[in-house]
Amino acid sequence: MSQEVMQEDLLRQALDAIRSWIRAEKTPQPNRVDVVIDREDLLTVVETLRRIQWGYLSAITGLDHPVTEPAEGESAQEGHVEVLYHFCEKDKVLTLRVSVPYSDAVLPSICGILPSATLFERELSEMFGVRIEGTPDTSRLLLPDNWPEGVYPLRKAFTGFPEAKEGSDE
């Protein structure tokens, strides 16, 4: 392997393989490319990356985009959660970005392809309320046992529990 050439072409190699599923693409930092893909294509794209043995799944990040106050005359947009799958290979990072609306916050599990995703998926699902279809374990990983159902702490709408705000340090 000619390492020098490889390094430069790494991102291109990945992008070429998944080109047909990319909806949008940007380069936020020199070593990074972010691509927007549809939820339906997630498994295919992850499978493709695994097949060409590109990188490893370094992290899954959730980003909450709550409903913004609509401008005059515009209809309100539904809030959505953006899920970022970061794949690292040497100094390069390829990020797959998938958006799901609050009302249909469901994503297919990628654990069938990359078993290491299980803890990341469970964290995402607890913190952002994204249901991961087919993930091998859905029991609580991080939140307390008595944490109420349907409360997702990393959504922007969550600002603490009312009883806790009344002074006690609970």
Place this chain on the structure above:
Amino acid sequence: MSEKFVIPIGPQHPALKEPSHFEIFVDGEEVINATLRLGYVHRGIEKGAEQRTWTQNLYLMERICGICSHVHALAFAQGVEALAGVQAPPRARAIRQLVAELERLHSHLLWLGVAAHEAGFDALFMYSWRDRETVMDLLELLSGNRVNYSANLLGGVKFDVTPDQKVRILDGVSFLEERVQYYLNVVNSDETFLGRTRGVGVLSREEAERLGAVGPTARASGVPRDVRVDVPYAAYTEFPVRMVLSQQGDLQARFVVRLEELFESIRVIREILNNLPESELTARMPRRIPAGEVISRVEAPRGELFYFIVSNGSDKPERVKVRTPSLANWGTVLATAPGHKLADIPMLVAGIDPCFSCNDRTVVVKTVR
């Protein structure tokens, strides 16, 4: 599977130093499955970060972990600097790396003690922790603190290295170099100890790659993954380190890789001290950070530490995501556990050098009055 017996371990348990809960499914003495429950030291840090200013967050991030506190602050500071388009001056970057490598020394020696204790080798535990005091004293000498050295500022570092400190650090690491060599001999020659490590918890290179292992856990299985080499940050371009690999993939390899890494750390500490570049210690940082998203990766003692930081252009971050190396390495423990004896589990867990405080971050927000 119908005859299986479940042994719950933790969250509070004399054998665990930090809270975590395992359910070990056994058939006789043999482990057939293992599950994990984290979160007992969740402190709401990712959420808390969204309500604090960039500067306040530097101190919050440093407190994610008490062992590898410096790399957390470093990853955060480098990420924020990238967003602001500021580069820390050369001397500051060298001092950051110096502290990071001293931190690796203390962290690996701490781990050696814990792992030796899990193996029932308490003499090794006590010796390695005694020697670890040397590096703790050096860190205190530099920063005034044994833990949470608070070396970083956004845009640089807080303290310089005086000629007197340089001499004492060089003395200290020379002593530790001899000790590490001694420990390396012990873990490679003590028959009783080898009985607990050789051929135990074998993780093949393919498995390690498939499970997304990072840090010494990955390198002990021959996966060449080291952020210091792959994406040099701080001053790693000027003062590079060599990647330490082993193809063996068992617990013994994880001991050898970590200890051999320390020789690299000591070598690079000497190199930095003898060639410290002259410059300012800080660059000017804006209070509001331009909008954008940044990924910041550093090599913590336990492996790749991954930060994803989003700025909305204000004086507070929109989102700070932290993926710690322990979280990435848990999969290797759960995958290698089946087939082992129950008594091997503490060693397998210790083998990845897990840090529960690092795993458990987010949620429960304390009332701000």
